[in-house]
Amino acid sequence: AQSVTQLDSQVPVFEEAPVELRCNYSSSVSVYLFWYVQYPNQGLQLLLKYLSGSTLVKGINGFEAEFNKSQTSFHLRKPSVHISDTAEYFCAVSSSGSARQLTFGSGTQLTVLP
Amino acid sequence: NAGVTQTPKFRILKIGQSMTLQCTQDMNHNYMYWYRQDPGMGLKLIYYSVGAGITDKGEVPNGYNVSRSTTEDFPLRLELAAPSQTSVYFCASITGTLNYGYTFGSGTRLTVV
Numbered sequence: 001a002q003s004v005t006q007l008d009s010q011v012p013v014f015e016e017a018p019v020e021l022r023c024n025y026s027s028s029v030s031v032y033l034f035w036y037v038q039y040p041n042q043g044l045q046l047l048l049k050y051l052s053g054s055t056l057v058k059g060i061n062g063f064e065a066e067f068n069k070s071q072t073s074f075h076l077r078k079p080s081v082h083i084s085d086t087a088e089y090f091c092a093v094s095s096s097g098s099a100r101q102l103t104f105g106s107g108t109q110l111t112v113l114p
Numbered sequence: 115n116a117g118v119t120q121t122p123k124f125r126i127l128k129i130g131q132s133m134t135l136q137c138t139q140d141m142n143h144n145y146m147y148w149y150r151q152d153p154g155m156g157l158k159l160i161y162y163s164v165g166a167g168i169t170d171k172g173e174v175p176n177g178y179n180v181s182r183s184t185t186e187d188f189p190l191r192l193e194l195a196a197p198s199q200t201s202v203y204f205c206a207s208i209t210g211t212l213n214y215g216y217t218f219g220s221g222t223r224l225t226v227v
Contacts, residue, residue, distance in 0.1 A: 004156075009154065032212050034215055036215075042220060042221075043204060043218035043220045044157075044204070045218075046214075046215035051212065051213065090156060090157070094212055099145065099162055100208055101147070101162060102216060103159075104157040104158075107154070107156050
């Protein structure tokens with residue numbers, strides 16, 4: 001079984017400040033990791049993914065995440081946020097050998113303040 | 115390319131009524147999924163399908179049924195609606211790999227009163 005824990009349900013941050021959204025996962029097999037963003041009243045949009053290779057992955061809108069196998073983490077970072085980054089962010093994991101099912105964390109609401 | 119299309123966008127049901135949430139994709143994706151999203155709970159998998167004629171239960175299947183008669187369509191059926199089924203429902207699809215992540219529909223907001 002696999003699971004995802006997003007450690008912060010809400011993260012307020014001022015515009016142009018850096019931000020880190022934390023994600024830890026548990027799985028008994030190799031994993032694929034994802035971050036999705038959901039803007040109000042919309043579906044989910046893929047931000048970035050880790051499938052293999054380099055542990056530092058870059059995504060859209062200036063976001064990046066680092067896969068840390070020893071700490072079973074996949075934290076999302078952005079060096080300078082904008083008001084338009086206000087949204088809910090979901091971390092998700094899928095294990096190799098599954099029917100490509102994604103298990104999602106409970107989400108982190110990022111609010112960027114002027 | 116329409117992607118994943120869900121209908122309706124909003125619906126209010128009375129307790130005990132039934133309805134079908136429609137999901138159609140035009141990308142020839144083999145894998146399709148239904149999730150429900152409740153506040154503070156993330157997304158929970160209801161049912162999934164790895165191809166036409168093949169479906170399986172996810173984490174929270176009780177009260178729901180699905181069918182997959184074609185590659186394009188994956189409807190979700192609610193029988194005897196209950197207030198606990200008030201939620202936002204998302205349909206998603208992928209090819210056979212996770213290389214491009216899931217493509218999600220825009221969701222159906224269902225309220226059972």
